[in-house]
């Protein structure tokens with residue numbers, strides 16, 4: 001089996017990590033899609049902690065039996081991702097999210113809520129996502145829609161940033177003390193940018 005792709009989870013919040021599952025978005029020649037199928041989506045969801053490895057296994061088997069349903073869930077996930085990306089990149093640039101994107105996120109989050117229930121854990125209660133029903137394959141979408149709605153309504157909305165590396169276009173939460181983080185990831189984009197600037201300087 002091919003080695004599993006490792007998603008870069010530097011966004012700091014699930015919705016942003018989802019948005020960042022495309023690399024070099026703005027460059028048609030070098031654009032890299034990391035979600036090609038429902039199976040990729042499962043890998044992302046597991047790595048991001050949205051589902052447990054056991055649930056990923058269950059969903060994987062379920063999806064194998066229901067290819068057209070899996071394709072539909074996958075398509076919905078990509079639509080959600082694109083709306084999330086557009087909404088939060090607008091926000092990062094000080095602009096409002098579009099009405100159409102807000103509507104898509106609203107609809108998706110409302111649908112997700114119907115699949116949540118309170119369950120008793122260690123003497124207390126917590127919200128849990130259903131792991132049954134005819135739209136079981138959408139299970140991985142629900143926490144993502146919820147995460148997008150949560151971030152839109154949270155204080156953290158003000159620290160959503162756009163990576164400054166021109167070919168990156170990833171989003172992240174800037175938790176730095178003076179709100180001055182400029183790159184999604186210092187070791188990749190940050191160093192690349194510094195090297196480029198150095199190169200431009202040395203050429204005069």
Ligand SMILES: [Zn+2]
Pocket residue numbers: 163164165168169170183184185189
């Ligand atoms: Zn970057």
